[in-house]
Amino acid sequence: MPSRPWLGRFSLTWRILAVNFIALALLAGGFFYIDSYRTRVIDERLFQSARRMEMVRDLLPFISGTHRNDVMRELARRSDERIRLYGADGKLQFDSAIDGGVTYTLIDPAEEPLKRHVARFLDQTVDAIVGAEPLPPFEEPARDTAGSWEEIRAAAASGRGHASAHYAPDRTPMITTAIRLKDGASILGITNARDITRDVRAERLRLGIVLAIAVAATVGLSLFLARTIVLPLRRLARAAARVRLGRARQVTVPRLPDRRDEIGALARSVSDMTEALRHRIDATDAFAADVSHELKNPIASLRSALDGLDSVEQPELRAQLLSIARDDVRRLDRLVTDIAEASRIDAQLSRTRFEPVDLGQMIEAMIESREARGIDNEVRLAFARPRKDVAVVMGEEARLALVIDNLLDNAISFSPAGGLVQITATVANDEVLVSVEDEGPGVPPHERETVFRRFHSVRPEGDGFGKHSGLGLAIARSIVEGHQGRITIADREDALRGARFDVYLPLAHLGDPGIGSE
Known part of the structure; x- marks a missing residue:
């Protein structure tokens, strides 16, 4: 879609008003339609006047001369016209304004009230637009003869009725119609069509009232719409800007709980995102503090051992100090490796494309590999393998293998010599449940949540020095939650001594891409 940089210069309020005023502009076009309507009415009046004069011409030969003026007078009264009859010599023979009374009066605009001036100004404005x-303009000739009227000359030239329109001084149409009779006489009819102007102005007034109401309603509704859209967005934008400036903890992002529209959903999403950002910042700060604390201990121990080597001469003490230094180095290596792993899990999962993973095949291959390498303290592993393509989830196989690997490491480290670690993978309620049970001391109920914290481990004093960073279970939980799953700790169902770690992952369905055996 092509970019429109000019559009971004206007606020949403002005854009809403502009869009709504487009409809008003179409309504305002009615003014121009009324002007077109006036033109058509005048044209139709000219046509009818010309046809009427032709009918009069055709009827007059059947009327005796003594009754001709009576007919002309009655015609003027019925048509509300001023009718003049000119003889063949061009002289005026009959004028209905003299014989039958005035049918129209030319009004001086200067004598009219203000509203008439306003009406004429609107007429001129619309005409100009x-x-x-x-x-x-309509003008009476200085010498009233047939030859002084352009309409009579045109009718004589064409042999048909001729009509034309002029403006009276007050801008009302003057319809002038002429016809040449067979004996050379001419008839001229003039009427002031005030009704056309009156009807047009009345319609324009009604349309103006409707337009004014529509403008007021449009402005009010547009401002209301802008207020319900723009103001919440501005509040969210200001809150987001303060969060961006590093004031996340001081900012309360409005959640707009009363709104059930897209703005409310956006507000709650931004609020949740800000809250997640706060938690992430807190977690990052806590993680940095924990890393600093955990690294200080082995570094301090390593420094003491190395400093002691310069002053100790006994071979036994030197060997003991070197052993401590080696343990500290191993512990630092394990810490650095696990810290690096823990710090990049979230970022890697967000970029990873999940694929179908058969947990049964994966766990079986991992157990075979461990048994081939040998297991500490002769701990035995037992796996109840499900059928192929049953325990299938969507995820990253390497990360899921790390979860199982950390759980096995944890179970083996707590198991007694010759103990048994049992692994099962079952499917229930659209989830794959992987359980790892050991015969160790178990996890006290009050510690079942804290063991998943980084650098937290519940172990006997001095057990496995330098081998455990306290990050294994934290890494496992991060990976499982990144796969929309959960991990919990429970007692063994057979009531024997030990702990059971349960991992729940969403089951992949046949509709997911890549599912199915070949």
């Missing part, structure tokens, strides 16, 4: 051609 739509580019309408203004009608020529």
Whole structure:
């Protein structure tokens, strides 16, 4: 989609108003339609006037001369026109305004009230906007003869009725119609079509009222819509900016619990994200403090052993100090390795593409490899292997293998000599359950959550010095939770002494990509 940098210069409030005013602009186009309607009405009135004059021409030969003026007078009264009859010599023979009364009066605009001036100004404004051609002004000729009227000359030239429109001084249409009779006489009819202007202005007034109401409603609704959208977004943006500036703990991100729309969902997502960021920052700080603390102990012990080598001459004491230094080096190596592993798990899992992993095959291969290398204290491993393609989950095989490896290391380290570690993999409730049971001392109930903390280990004093960093179970939990699973500790179901670690992972379904045996 092409970028529109100019669009980003306007706030959402102005964009909402602009979009809503497009509909108002279409409504405002009704003003121009009314002007077009006025033009069509005038054109139709001109056509009808010309046809009427032709009918009068065709009827007059059947009327005797003594009744002709009576007919002309009645015609003027019924059509509300001023009708003039000119003889063949062009002189005025009959004028309905003299014989039958005035049918129209030209109004001086200067004498009209203010609202008429406003109406005329609106007429001129609309005409200017739509580019309408203004009608020529109406003027009575100085010498009232047939030849002084352009309409009579045009009717004589065409042999048909001719009509034209002009503007009176107050901008009301003047319809002038002429016809040439067979005996050379001419008839001229003039009417002031105020009804056209009156109807157009009335419709424009009604449309203006509707438009004003629509504008007020649109502005109100647009501002309400902008308030319900823009203000929450501004609050979220300000909170996010403060979080970005390193003030996450001082910022309360609005959750907008009363809103059930997308803005509310966004607010809660941002709030949850900020809370997760706080936890991540706290975890990072705690992890850095724990790393510093855990590294200081072996470093201090190693420094003491190395300093003692310079002053100790007895071979037995030197050998003991060298043994302590070697243990400290091994402990540092294990700490650095596990710390590096723990620090990059989350980042690696977020970039990893999960694939189907058959836990049964994976665990069986790991046990065979361990037994081939030999197991400390002659601990035995027993695995109840499920059928192929049964215990299948979506994940990264290397990370899941590290979970099982850490659980086996933990079980073996706590098992007595010749003890038995049992591993099972079963499927229940759309989950794969991997259980690792040992015959060790077990984990006290109050310690079953703390053992998953980094650098925390519940071991006898002096047991396995330098071999355990206290990160194995923490790493296992991070990997399992990164696979949308969970890990728990429970007592053995057979009531024997020992602990049982249960790992629950979502079962992969046939609809997932890559599932199925070949």
